[in-house]
Amino acid sequence: MRRLNPSLVAGGVIVLLIVVTALVSFVWTPYDATLVDPASRLLKPSWSHWFGTDKFGRDVLSQIMVGSRTTLFVGIVAVGVAAVIGVPLGILAAMSRRWSSEVIMRSNDLLLAFPALLLAIMFGAVFGASTLTAMIAIGIASIPSFARVIRSGALQVMRTEYVLAARAAGRQPFPIAVRHVLPNVASLITVQASVSFAIAVLAEAALSFLGYGTPPPTPSWGRMLQESQEFLFSAPRLAVFPGLAIALAVLGFNLLGDGLRDRFDPKLEDRR
Amino acid sequence: MPDPTANHRPSDLSVADPAIRVVDVVRDYPRPRTSLLRPAPVVRALRGVSLEVQAGERFGIVGESGCGKSTLLRIIAALDRVTSGQVVVEGTDITHLPERRLRFLRENLQLVFQDPMSSLDPRMRVRDIIAEPLVVQGHPASGERVRELLEAVGLSADAGDRYPHQFSGGQRQRISIARALAPRPRILIADEPVSALDVSVRAQVLNLISDLVDELNLTLIFVSHDLSVIKHVCDRVAVMNAGEIVETGPTGDVYAAPAHPYTRRLVSSIPTLPRALAGATTADLLSGTPSDPPKGALA
Amino acid sequence: MNSVLAVEDLTVTVRDKTLVQDVSLTVDPGERVGLIGESGSGKSLTALSVMGLLPEDVHASGSVRLAGVDHDLIGADERRLSRVRGRQLAIVFQEPMTALNPTMRVGDQVAEAMLIHDTVPGRRAARAAAIELLGRVQLPDVLRAYPHQLSGGQRQRVVLALALANDPSLLICDEPTTALDVTVQAMVLDLIVRGVTDRSSALLFITHDLAVVATVCQRVLVMYGGRIVESGPVNEVFTSPRHRYTQGLIAASDLESADRRLPTIPGNVPAAGQFPNGCVFRTRCAHATEICATAPPWSGTASRGFACHHPAPALEPADA
Known part of the structure; x- marks a missing residue:
């Protein structure tokens, strides 16, 4: 009945591709992604090494495949942290009285004004650079956007007459939040999650590039990019493949977010 | 008199106690600040409203958008607070009661809203929507009771398994009414319940409300912008304008001989078939003096 | 008498659904015709077909002829339709907010309506005519106001002044007062009737309200x-x-x-x-x-x- 929109399909396919790649990498990669082989340094793409090898003779395709795990892991944890804290905060801000709502949203703005990467670098400096610290820092930095989107959605739900009817029947605020508000902002959460996912993937790559993200030898797209720097003119392919992987992943999650937004938009739904 | 039917819990109300008494209620809303130095401006939604509704009465409130009628309803239902004044429901002053002591009100007073689209949670099954007030108030929400309610509002029993968007506007309004009746309330407040409905369906819903009010001996407060609908349903009416009640009286009298200038203007503005067929033009709607249609104009 | 509007066998379909079927109607010069129907009756689609304003995936067939226009409006391209719309044919919709440009002063919008169709000799004349038009809908002081500064009833009167700016031979009103309070409705209805009477324009009035049609119109079509x-x-x-x-x-x-x-x-x-x-x-x-x-x-x-x-x-x- 309902026609699928192209961005939903395209985004879904790209994201699915990344997920499948990550899953496959657990059981099979062409080579061991961390195997250093001085005999096969800086090989051009060939039938035995589709994407070539890097300066330590590691297979680039295998690294990209294993790196997709890091990317997904980063996205899931960062979005998880942001959603678990941001969604309740947003709903709370929508349902509470004027002044406490002000307090929540203004501290939210404060966090929003703080650069996400700077926060992650600070975390890295204090707790030591690791994938997990980077992810948590990115997650914390994504809380405000979640809280904002969810608050505006929850405000709309709070104004509906079914919430009024529930209050008139004597429902307390917490059950209203769980039974009425949360299910009706679920679509917003999904959309925001896919957009934040893309941001987290990009941030992890940037952090790894700067040396504050995933430490070696675990493969990460961002660090592959950083290591390719010195060969940018002699072997640009080393930058192209991880760069493309990052661009594709970000594009995929953004398209998915756009597609979900269109799909859930009630105004568009009414026209059908 | 306390009602002896099974639907009503025994009550110790004295005969003289009105179901609802509103005394000099004022409600101010602060507007967002426009200046750091000056205090936030205030909108006065209600400017000293007083009314009494007797038990078993069908009471209408008529007024145009922004007149304060919705605010007044919410205050009576304790969904909003007064700035000053007093609201007494069935002898209990609810003006400053905390939510946890409002249980009697939550059981005895229920609402039906205007928008059949927004009054039902789109993510809940009809069965759960109707059972919600029962669950909240700790009554066993039996499937039997839900079926009984669906039947009372003229829907089939299998309607409970479906979602609100699978119903038409009129059917959704029936579901709203079933939900309101679930906790066996004594007072029903209907806020523009037929304004969003097609004419051919409006009559069905008006009949349904009328029948249920009779059968269950409910006190009805019916709010509408449409005086002809109020006149059809209600015994007594209060006319609101700009946060005040400008006129109260038996609906027939107010409709036939409005005393306040605003009511006169309101009544004369209403286009009706008999008036139009008797030759009333749009200029007559503006005249401010309602002309009685000659009898027998509508065969 | 030659009719102003002649619709013949109008059928409107969207994908496999037929929403309007074989509708034929005529409106004579200066006549006020009501089209009543409930939701899903197809009354608004009929009006939109006449205006050539149907959404993209909705398809109309049949014939819509307007006096003084030498081609069929069904199937006419946007360029030819836009010459007719706002000139011989004008419409007032239910929602007055979306009918006005929120970033333009009300007076300029009314003046522009006349300049587009060259029905006034120049800017000064258009401005003077706009003042006069707004005065006729009893809005003498809103010339420099923006739409959001006006109430719903005032906005609908501006829309009416816009629609009547070029003395159209047919004015279509689609539920023009449904969103308005009853006292404001009375005023807008009266202005509509006076506006078309003064210009000898014909009126096609679409509504679900029987009493409004009976008050405003001479003839009625039930859909x-x-x-x-x-x-x-x-x-x-x-x-x-x-x-x-x-x-x-x-x-x-x-x-x-x-x-x-x-x-x-x-x-x-x-x-x-x-x-x-x-x-x-x-x-x-x-x-x-x-x-x-x-x-x-x-x-x-x-x-x-x-x-x-x-x-x-x-x-x-x-x-x-």
Whole structure:
């Protein structure tokens, strides 16, 4: 009945591709992604090494495949942290009285004004650079956007007459939040999650590039990019493949977010 | 008199106690600040409203958008607070009661809203929507009771398994009414319940409300912008304008001989078939003096 | 007399659904015609087809001719339609906010409407005419105001002034007062009637409100399920309806009767495109028989008639 929109399909396919790649990498990669082989340094793409090898003779395709795990892991944890804290905060801000709502949203703005990467670098400096610290820092930095989107959605739900009817029947605020508000902002959460996912993937790559993200030898797209720097003119392919992987992943999650937004938009739904 | 039917819990109300008494209620809303130095401006939604509704009465409130009628309803239902004044429901002053002591009100007073689209949670099954007030108030929400309610509002029993968007506007309004009746309330407040409905369906819903009010001996407060609908349903009416009640009286009298200038203007503005067929033009709607249609104009 | 608007066999479809079927109607010069119907009746789609404003995936066939325009409006391209719209043909929609440009002063918008079609000699004349037009809808002081500074009723009057700016031969009003309060409605209705009378423009007035049509219009068309089921002079149709739907509708809206129980039409209005074949009303009609599965032919003339196999008996029209 309902026609699928192209961005939903395209985004879904790209994201699915990344997920499948990550899953496959657990059981099979062409080579061991961390195997250093001085005999096969800086090989051009060939039938035995589709994407070539890097300066330590590691297979680039295998690294990209294993790196997709890091990317997904980063996205899931960062979005998880942001959603678990941001969604309740947003709903709370929508349902509470004027002044406490002000307090929540203004501290939210404060966090929003703080650069996400700077926060992650600070975390890295204090707790030591690791994938997990980077992810948590990115997650914390994504809380405000979640809280904002969810608050505006929850405000709309709070104004509906079914919430009024529930209050008139004597429902307390917490059950209203769980039974009425949360299910009706679920679509917003999904959309925001896919957009934040893309941001987290990009941030992890940037952090790894700067040396504050995933430490070696675990493969990460961002660090592959950083290591390719010195060969940018002699072997640009080393930058192209991880760069493309990052661009594709970000594009995929953004398209998915756009597609979900269109799909859930009630105004568009009414026209059908 | 306390009602002896099974639907009503025994009550110790004295005969003289009105179901609802509103005394000099004022409600101010602060507007967002426009200046750091000056205090936030205030909108006065209600400017000293007083009314009494007797038990078993069908009471209408008529007024145009922004007149304060919705605010007044919410205050009576304790969904909003007064700035000053007093609201007494069935002898209990609810003006400053905390939510946890409002249980009697939550059981005895229920609402039906205007928008059949927004009054039902789109993510809940009809069965759960109707059972919600029962669950909240700790009554066993039996499937039997839900079926009984669906039947009372003229829907089939299998309607409970479906979602609100699978119903038409009129059917959704029936579901709203079933939900309101679930906790066996004594007072029903209907806020523009037929304004969003097609004419051919409006009559069905008006009949349904009328029948249920009779059968269950409910006190009805019916709010509408449409005086002809109020006149059809209600015994007594209060006319609101700009946060005040400008006129109260038996609906027939107010409709036939409005005393306040605003009511006169309101009544004369209403286009009706008999008036139009008797030759009333749009200029007559503006005249401010309602002309009685000659009898027998509508065969 | 040559009619201003002649619609013939208009059919509107969206994908596999037929939303308006075989609608034919005419509006004579200076005539005020009402088109009444409930949700899903196709009344608004009919108006949009006449204007050539149907959404992209909605398809219209048939013929729409307008006096003074030498081509059919159905199938005409946007360039030719835009020369007609706002000139010979104007429309007032239900929602006045979206009909006005929020970033332009009201006076400029009215003046521009005339400049687009070159009906005034220049900017100064357009400005003077805009002042005059807004004065006629009793808004003398809003020239420099932006739409958001006006109330709903004021905005609808601006839209009306815009629509009447070029003295159209036909004004279409689609539920123009549904979003307004009843006292404001009275004023806007009166301004519409005076506006078309002063210009000898014809009016096609679309609404669900029987009493409004009876007050504003001379002739009425009743739509249900995408078809015109009855038409005729207002007094005849409302005092002696022949189609069972019209009869039921009038009875169900009669709030004036002393009886607390209203007569009702059973069932619900089906969703658009899901009306039965044959007589579109037969699933809700107490008089329906087997023959109603075939489409009822039109009885009577083009100006007074109905499409019903079991019509209500004709009454002598009341001498009002």
